[in-house]
Amino acid sequence: MFSDHVYSKAATENINSFSPAMDAIGKAVDDQYDEVANPNGIMNLGIAVNKLQEEIVLKKLNSINTITKMDLEYGNPSGTDSLRKTIANSINKHFKPVSPINKDDIVVTNGVTSALDKITSVLCDPGEVILISSPYYSAFETDMNSSAKAIVHNVPVPVSEIQSPVQVRYYQKKLDELNGKGITTKAIVVCNPHNPTGKCYSRAAVEAILEFANRNKLFVIMDEIYALSVFRNTESASDLKNDKIKHAGDLNDAVGTYSDNKYEFESVLSFENLSELIDPSLVVVLHGLSKDFCLNGFRVGWVVSPFNSHIIIGLRAVSLFSNVAKHIDSLATKLLGDTEFIDSFNKIVKDNLLESYERTTTYLNNKNIKYVPSQAGHFLWVNIQPLMIRWKNNNLRKNQFRITSPSELTFDDDMEMWLSVIKDARIYYTAGVNFKSDEPGWIRLIFSQPWDFLKKGLDRLFDYIEKESNSISQIDKA
């Protein structure tokens, strides 16, 4: 066995920070439940994938899938001209940019994951800091650190303020702290629509963050990967059906107190006043095929930088390392180029998400489980503190005492319950501890799955948590 010092500092850091979360995600992907082929596999209620249109996507792709001799060649590592043109057209149609985006404003990468890594390597030196409000999509930490070695600092923002401009005070506090320690902060990531709450930011909130970034000369990386998956705006079908929701803010009144404020998604590219808020060269936008086009496995994402050509050049210089397979580049070009199909597909995606959201929230309401009402994406941010208290009391270790209040829960409980649910109940969800939740007892559930599967998974999850057995003793033995 080699001792640590044979590896690079970067690799040593990665080896030492390997966490059970990475292992768990790997298992959830490799050992997936399938009713026939793998009935003992893990049911995924944690990885953000939209399976509601699987059949439509497969039919479409199989109908346009041909491999030509050009696909056997190297392509442009930043994305072929045809793909970047098609992406530019798609952005011009759906993101309503103030000035049309053109192909040279875009660099294609193998997924937004890769785009995050590459943009970080362009903007930050190792050790420099990126601020992201928490709770956040946990992979931001590794995406921006594993290779580029920037350090993500979470800025806890209460869920009630995630759509509000007043959240800037939390960024300011964190920045002051870092400045006081002589640490350089380089950028902010804003995920709009927001993962994990599924909320759209208000225009005022984004504007306030942009102004803050400008005052402090910070880049703003807008992760808009869920831009076209907004299924509840102010006048969506569910609002009209549900009188209560029409009177702003209280979908969850019956079981909780989380606000249901809904805003239109507005891409930062569409801000006609952008240059009054910030030097636009500080702003880039990320989007891709995984979420809005239900193609996680294709590994296609892109960076849009219409205001800063240096960023494009910097990204191109490293694009050989995030090269999309030529065949997938061609297929993506054909798919996005079929605007009639994409328009109708996009509508189906939203309708299906809304239907699944309504079924899932009805299920949670019936069980008296609180959640933050969402309007976009594939997920719900759910408060399971009362259930976690029961779980903890049913699984007390030696020297532990019964608890009665959420304030007695710990992040170790979050982690233990999560690992035991994966191992014994064969359900993968995302634990709040991994998303830097500000209190234990929160989970993120993915609802963009066929209802039969989802209902089975939810039943299995909540039955397992509530059952009176000692699963901890099984963990101890493992």
Ligand SMILES: Cc1ncc(COP(=O)(O)O)c(C=O)c1O
């Ligand atoms: C907010 C956010 N950004 C980026 C990604 C990564 O996307 P991709 O599949 O394009 O790498 C995800 C995936 O869940 C996400 O939720």
